[in-house]
Amino acid sequence: MLLFERFVPERLWRRLRPDAVAVWSDPEVRRRLSWYYRVMRDEAPAKFMIARSVEVDEDPWRLDYEGLQDLKKSARRVFESLLREARRGELTLEALRKEFRSKPRYTLLHVDAVLAWRLANPCRLCERRCMIDRSRRVGACRLDSRVYVHSWFHHLGEEAPLVPSGTIFYGGCNFTCVYCQNHDVSQTAARRGEAINARKLAWIQKMLRVHGARNINHVGGEPTPSLPVIVESLLHLDVNVPQIWNSNMYMTPEALDILVDIVDLWLPDFKYGNDRCAMRLSAVPRYFEVVTRNLRAAVEWADMIIRHLVLPSHVECCSIPVLRWIAENLPRDRVLVNIMNQYRPEHLVARYPRRWPEIARTPTREEIERVYEYARKLGLVFEPVS
Numbered sequence: 001m002l003l004f005e006r007f008v009p010e011r012l013w014r015r016l017r018p019d020a021v022a023v024w025s026d027p028e029v030r031r032r033l034s035w036y037y038r039v040m041r042d043e044a045p046a047k048f049m050i051a052r053s054v055e056v057d058e059d060p061w062r063l064d065y066e067g068l069q070d071l072k073k074s075a076r077r078v079f080e081s082l083l084r085e086a087r088r089g090e091l092t093l094e095a096l097r098k099e100f101r102s103k104p105r106y107t108l109l110h111v112d113a114v115l116a117w118r119l120a121n122p123c124r125l126c127e128r129r130c131m132i133d134r135s136r137r138v139g140a141c142r143l144d145s146r147v148y149v150h151s152w153f154h155h156l157g158e159e160a161p162l163v164p165s166g167t168i169f170y171g172g173c174n175f176t177c178v179y180c181q182n183h184d185v186s187q188t189a190a191r192r193g194e195a196i197n198a199r200k201l202a203w204i205q206k207m208l209r210v211h212g213a214r215n216i217n218h219v220g221g222e223p224t225p226s227l228p229v230i231v232e233s234l235l236h237l238d239v240n241v242p243q244i245w246n247s248n249m250y251m252t253p254e255a256l257d258i259l260v261d262i263v264d265l266w267l268p269d270f271k272y273g274n275d276r277c278a279m280r281l282s283a284v285p286r287y288f289e290v291v292t293r294n295l296r297a298a299v300e301w302a303d304m305i306i307r308h309l310v311l312p313s314h315v316e317c318c319s320i321p322v323l324r325w326i327a328e329n330l331p332r333d334r335v336l337v338n339i340m341n342q343y344r345p346e347h348l349v350a351r352y353p354r355r356w357p358e359i360a361r362t363p364t365r366e367e368i369e370r371v372y373e374y375a376r377k378l379g380l381v382f383e384p385v386s
Contacts, residue, residue: 148193166213273321313358
C-alpha cells in the first residue's frame with residue numbers, strides 16, 4: 001500500500017526549519033551548490049529537461065546495446081554543449097522551453113531509459129552484478145522488475161539546502177546493513193510498498209514540486225535498482241525540478257553513465273573507510289574501490305553533499321580514512337560534507353547486540369568531536385545534523 005503523507009505549507013516549514021532559508025546567505029553554500037540552487041529557483045533547466053531536448057534520429061528500442069551506446073555518444077556531445085550554456089547562464093529554463101517548443105520524438109533521455117531497462121535484464125545496475133532476470137525472480141536487491149514506493153512526502157529532516165525535500169522512498173537495497181534504521185523498506189518488507197509505473201511516478205514528482213518541494217529526492221532503501229522506471233518517469237514529468245540521487249553509490253559505471261544525464265545533486269552515503277568493515281556490517285565486497293571510483297566520476301557532473309554517519313568504535317578505521325580521502329581526492333570547492341551523529345543501534349544489532357558489540361551503543365561525545373575536529377583540520381565544510 002502506498003503511504004501518502006501531507007505536504008508541508010511554506011509558513012510551517014519556515015517556522016520549523018528557519019535554517020533552510022538562512023543557509024542560502026552563506027556564500028560557500030551558494031558557490032558549492034550553485035547549479036542546484038539555480039535549478040531549484042527555476043532559473044536553469046534541470047538536467048533531465050536538457051537531456052529530453054536532445055534529439056536522436058533513431059528509435060532506441062530498435063537498437064542493441066552497442067547501437068544504443070553509439071547513439072548516446074553523439075547525443076551526449078550536444079547535451080554537454082547545452083549543459084555548459086546552462087551553467088554559464090546563457091540557456092535559462094525559459095529559453096530552453098522556447099527553443100525546444102516542439103518535442104522531439106526520440107531524445108537522449110529515451111536512450112537512457114532504454115539503456116536502463118537493458119541493464120536491468122539480466123541485472124547489472126549495481127556492482128553485485130547478480131545477472132538475475134528480475135522479471136522472473138527477485139534479485140540481490142530483494143526486488144523484482146517493479147518499482148515499489150513506500151512513501152512520498154515533504155521531508156523536513158534533511159540538510160538545510162534541501163528542505164522541504166520531495167522525498168520518495170523506494171523499496172529494496174543492495175546492501176544488508178545490520179544496523180539499518182530503515183530496514184523495513186530496504187530489507188524485511190521491500191516489496192510491500194505500492195507497485196507503480198513511470199507515469200504514476202511522474203505524477204508523484206509533479207505533486208511534490210507544485211506543492212512546494214525544492215527538489216525530488218530519490219531514496220530508499222537504495223534507488224539504483226529502480227533506475228529504469230525512474231528514468232522513464234522523467235519522460236512524462238512536465239515541471240522543472242532538481243533531481244537528487246540519495247544513494248550508497250554502489251552502482252556500476254554503466255548505470256552511473258545514465259545518471260549523470262539526470263542528476264542535479266548527488267547525496268551519497270560514504271560509510272566505511274575499508275572493505276573489512278563494509279563486509280562485516282553491510283555484506284558488501286569491494287566497497288571502498290567502487291564507492292570512491294563513483295564519487296570521483298559523479299562530482300564532475302553535478303553538485304554533491306556527502307553524508308558520513310559516525311559509527312561507534314569506527315572513528316579510526318572508517319571516519320578518519322573517509323574524511324582524508326574526500327580531502328585528498330575531491331574538489332573541496334564543489335563538495336559539502338555532512339557529518340551525521342544520529343547513529344543508534346537498530347535492526348539486527350538491536351536484536352543481537354553480542355554479535356556486533358562495538359556498535360551496540362550510540363557514539364560518545366568524544367568520538368563525535370574527534371571526527372568534527374578532524375574535518376576542521378582538513379578544511380572540509382560540514383553541516384552537523386542532530
